[in-house]
Amino acid sequence: MGNYTRQGKRAFWAVIPAGGSGSRLWPLSRAARPKFLLPLLGERSLLQQTFDRLCGLTEPERILIVCGPAHVAAIARQLPELPSGNIIVEPAPNGTGPALALATAIIAARDPHAIMGSFAADHDVAEIENFTCAVQTAISAAKSRRLVTIGIEPTRPETGYGYIERTDRVVVENPEGTAFEAARFIEKPDLATAESYLEAGTYLWNAGMFVWRVDALLAELKRLQPQIFDGVMHIVRSWEKPQSERVLMETWPTLPNITIDTGVMELAERVAVVPADLGWSDVGDWHGLGELIERDALGNSVKGDLLRIDTTNSVIWSETGRMVAMLGLDNIIVVDTEDALLVIDRRKSQEVKKVVEQLKANLRTELS
Amino acid sequence: MGNYTRQGKRAFWAVIPAGGSGSRLWPLSRAARPKFLLPLLGERSLLQQTFDRLCGLTEPERILIVCGPAHVAAIARQLPELPSGNIIVEPAPNGTGPALALATAIIAARDPHAIMGSFAADHDVAEIENFTCAVQTAISAAKSRRLVTIGIEPTRPETGYGYIERTDRVVVENPEGTAFEAARFIEKPDLATAESYLEAGTYLWNAGMFVWRVDALLAELKRLQPQIFDGVMHIVRSWEKPQSERVLMETWPTLPNITIDTGVMELAERVAVVPADLGWSDVGDWHGLGELIERDALGNSVKGDLLRIDTTNSVIWSETGRMVAMLGLDNIIVVDTEDALLVIDRRKSQEVKKVVEQLKANLRTELS
Numbered sequence: 001m002g003n004y005t006r007q008g009k010r011a012f013w014a015v016i017p018a019g020g021s022g023s024r025l026w027p028l029s030r031a032a033r034p035k036f037l038l039p040l041l042g043e044r045s046l047l048q049q050t051f052d053r054l055c056g057l058t059e060p061e062r063i064l065i066v067c068g069p070a071h072v073a074a075i076a077r078q079l080p081e082l083p084s085g086n087i088i089v090e091p092a093p094n095g096t097g098p099a100l101a102l103a104t105a106i107i108a109a110r111d112p113h114a115i116m117g118s119f120a121a122d123h124d125v126a127e128i129e130n131f132t133c134a135v136q137t138a139i140s141a142a143k144s145r146r147l148v149t150i151g152i153e154p155t156r157p158e159t160g161y162g163y164i165e166r167t168d169r170v171v172v173e174n175p176e177g178t179a180f181e182a183a184r185f186i187e188k189p190d191l192a193t194a195e196s197y198l199e200a201g202t203y204l205w206n207a208g209m210f211v212w213r214v215d216a217l218l219a220e221l222k223r224l225q226p227q228i229f230d231g232v233m234h235i236v237r238s239w240e241k242p243q244s245e246r247v248l249m250e251t252w253p254t255l256p257n258i259t260i261d262t263g264v265m266e267l268a269e270r271v272a273v274v275p276a277d278l279g280w281s282d283v284g285d286w287h288g289l290g291e292l293i294e295r296d297a298l299g300n301s302v303k304g305d306l307l308r309i310d311t312t313n314s315v316i317w318s319e320t321g322r323m324v325a326m327l328g329l330d331n332i333i334v335v336d337t338e339d340a341l342l343v344i345d346r347r348k349s350q351e352v353k354k355v356v357e358q359l360k361a362n363l364r365t366e367l368s
Numbered sequence: 369m370g371n372y373t374r375q376g377k378r379a380f381w382a383v384i385p386a387g388g389s390g391s392r393l394w395p396l397s398r399a400a401r402p403k404f405l406l407p408l409l410g411e412r413s414l415l416q417q418t419f420d421r422l423c424g425l426t427e428p429e430r431i432l433i434v435c436g437p438a439h440v441a442a443i444a445r446q447l448p449e450l451p452s453g454n455i456i457v458e459p460a461p462n463g464t465g466p467a468l469a470l471a472t473a474i475i476a477a478r479d480p481h482a483i484m485g486s487f488a489a490d491h492d493v494a495e496i497e498n499f500t501c502a503v504q505t506a507i508s509a510a511k512s513r514r515l516v517t518i519g520i521e522p523t524r525p526e527t528g529y530g531y532i533e534r535t536d537r538v539v540v541e542n543p544e545g546t547a548f549e550a551a552r553f554i555e556k557p558d559l560a561t562a563e564s565y566l567e568a569g570t571y572l573w574n575a576g577m578f579v580w581r582v583d584a585l586l587a588e589l590k591r592l593q594p595q596i597f598d599g600v601m602h603i604v605r606s607w608e609k610p611q612s613e614r615v616l617m618e619t620w621p622t623l624p625n626i627t628i629d630t631g632v633m634e635l636a637e638r639v640a641v642v643p644a645d646l647g648w649s650d651v652g653d654w655h656g657l658g659e660l661i662e663r664d665a666l667g668n669s670v671k672g673d674l675l676r677i678d679t680t681n682s683v684i685w686s687e688t689g690r691m692v693a694m695l696g697l698d699n700i701i702v703v704d705t706e707d708a709l710l711v712i713d714r715r716k717s718q719e720v721k722k723v724v725e726q727l728k729a730n731l732r733t734e735l736s
Contacts, residue, residue: 307727
C-alpha cells in the first residue's frame with residue numbers, strides 16, 4: 001500500500017459519493033435504506049465492500065464519503081474505521097457535480113498536492129487486484145494534470161450504460177495497465193450502436209470512476225463551472241468553523257444540479273481513460289443482481305427457502321424466512337420483504353422504479 | 369321452511385361431509401386449516417355458508433356433519449347452533465361411501481321415515497332460491513324410493529367434473545322444478561366430449577348433491593355394498609353407548625374406501641336427477657376462486673393491498689396486510705400468507721397440489 005499512498009509528495013485520497021436509493025432494487029432498497037447500505041453480495045454492504053477495496057489503495061483517514069443527512073448515522077456505524085470528519089453531508093441531493101467539487105475542494109484545503117479518485121458506493125467489483133492496478137495506472141496518468149477515468153471493457157452490447165471512446169494515443173504504459181487519451185463521452189446508445197462499440201474494441205463503459213489531481217480538477221471547474229467553483233470555495237473557507245452549516249445550507253441550493261460527467265468530464269481538455277477488466281457491475285436492478293448470485297441448474301438465482309416446480313431463469317430473494325413456492329414460471333422475479341412483496345416479469349426489471357414513483361405519488365412514503 | 373321439514377310424515381335431514389383439505393388452494397388451505405373452514409367468499413366460511421343454505425330447508429337439529437377428529441373443535445366453534453351430537457367423527461378418511469352410509473344409518477335409527485340430502489362442505493352456491501327449489505323437487509322425487517341427484521346445468525365444456533346424463537322421462541314436475549330419470553354417471557370427459565355434452569343439453573355436472581329416503585339408500589347399500597352396510601349397521605347398534613368408540617375404531621378400517629358415486633349411485637336401479645342452475649362452483653383452485661371474486665377492469669381478482677402496473681388477468685390474495693406490487697404480468701397467481709408465499713402460472717392452478725405433495729414428501733408438515 002505504501003507505494004501508492006505517497007506518489008512522490010502526492011498522497012492518494014478516495015471519495016465515495018453515496019447518494020441515490022437504488023430504486024430499481026425496491027422493495028429491498030428504500031429511501032431510508034438505500035442500496036449502498038445493503039449486504040446484497042456477501043456479509044458486508046456494497047458501501048463496506050467499496051471501502052474495503054479502497055483500503056487497498058489508501059488509509060481510512062484519506063477516504064471521504066459524501067451523503068445525505070438521513071444516512072450519516074448508518075454509514076458511521078457500518079464503517080467504524082472512518083473518521084467522523086470524513087463524512088461530508090450534502091444538505092440535499094444536487095448531482096455528482098457539486099458533491100465531487102466540494103469533496104475535491106475540501107481535500108485540496110487539507111492536502112494541496114493530493115491526487116484523488118471517486119468511486120460509487122453501490123457498485124460491485126469482482127476482480128479486486130485488477131481494480132487496484134487500474135487505479136494505480138490512473139494515478140500515474142493523473143500526475144500530468146489529466147482528468148482520468150477508468151473505463152470498463154464491455155462484455156456485452158449493453159444499452160443501459162454510457163460509453164467512453166478511447167484513442168490509440170498512450171498516456172501511460174506500465175506493468176499495471178495503460179492509460180489512453182480519451183476521444184469522447186457517449187450517452188446510452190441503442191442496441192445496434194452498442195453492438196458496433198463492442199466490435200470496435202475502443203469503447204468502454206463509463207462506470208463513474210474518476211481520478212485527478214485536486215488542483216487540476218479545480219482549475220477545470222473554475223473554467224467550465226465557475227458558479228460551482230465559487231460556491232464550493234466559499235463553503236470550504238468556512239469549513240469546520242462555527243458558521244459552516246449556515247454557509248453550506250445557504251450556498252448549496254444556489255449551485256446548478258449537474259453531474260460531474262456532463263459538467264466537467266465531457267467538456268474538459270485533457271482526459272485520459274484506463275481500460276480495465278474488473279468484473280464490474282452497477283448492481284442496477286433485480287435482473288443484474290440475479291446474475292451476480294449463484295444460479296441453480298435451471299438458471300434460478302435463489303436467496304431464501306424456495307420450493308420450485310417447473311420454474312426457470314427466475315430470481316427469488318426472500319428476507320422473511322417464509323417459504324416461497326413457485327410453479328410453471330420462467331423469467332419471473334419475486335422479492336419478499338417484511339412489509340412489501342414484488343412480483344415482476346424479469347424483462348421489466350428496469351421498470352421497478354415506476355413502482356417507487358407510484359408509491360411516492362400515492363404518499364406511501366413508509367414503503368418508498 | 370315448515371312446508372319442507374315435514375313431507376307428510378317424512379322430515380328432511382341434511383348431511384355435510386366435511387373431508388378433504390382442498391390442497392389446490394394451498395397455502396391458504398392446509399391439512400390443519402381445510403378449505404371448508406376458510407371464509408373464502410364473504411365473512412363466513414364455506415361450511416358456514418353451506419349450513420346457512422340448509423337452514424332454509426330444515427332445522428339445525430336435523431343437520432349432521434361428518435368430519436375427521438382434527439376438525440371437530442373448529443366446526444363446533446364455527447356452528448354454535450349445531451347440536452354437538454350432530455358432528456359424526458370418522459376415525460380416518462375412507463371415501464364418501466362409508467361416511468354417507470354411516471350418516472344415513474344414524475338418521476334412520478333416529479327417524480326411519482326420514483328423507484336426507486348430502487351437500488359438500490366446501491362448494492359455493494350463488495343462487496340460493498334456485499338451490500332451495502331444486503332440493504324441494506329432489507325431495508318430491510325421493511319419496512318414490514328413488515336415489516336423486518341435483519345436476520348442475522353446465523355453462524362451459526368443463527373437463528374437470530363428472531357428468532350425469534338424464535333421460536326425457538319425467539319423474540316429478542312441479543313449480544319448483546323437474547326431476548328426470550337419470551341415464552348414467554360419466555367420469556371426467558375430454559374437451560371434445562365435454563363440448564358435445566354442452567351442445568346436447570341433457571348432460572349435467574355431478575356436484576355431489578344427493579337426496580334419498582334413508583330406507584331406500586340402506587336397501588341399495590345392502591344389495592350393492594353389503595360389507596359397508598353390515599359395518600355401519602354394526603356401528604349404529606352401539607352408537608351413543610359406552611362401546612361406541614371402540615366399535616367404530618375397529619370397524620371403520622375394514623370398510624372399503626369408495627365414493628358414494630361409484631359404490632352406489634352408478635350401480636343403483638332407480639336414479640333421478642333434478643337439473644338446476646345454482647351459480648355453483650366447487651371453488652376447486654385459485655383460478656376458480658379468482659373467477660368468484662370481483663375483478664377490476666383488467667381482469668385482476670384482488671384481495672389485499674395491490675399496486676399493479678401492466679398486470680392483467682391475475683389473482684392476488686394477501687392475508688398478511690403487506691403491499692403486493694406486480695409489474696408486467698399476465699395470468700399469474702400470487703397468494704401471500706404468514707408463513708408461505710405461492711407464485712404460479714394461472715394455467716397451472718390444478719398443479720398446486722404437487723406443491724403440497726412435495727412438502728409432505730420433504731416432511732414439512734408444518735406447511736402442508
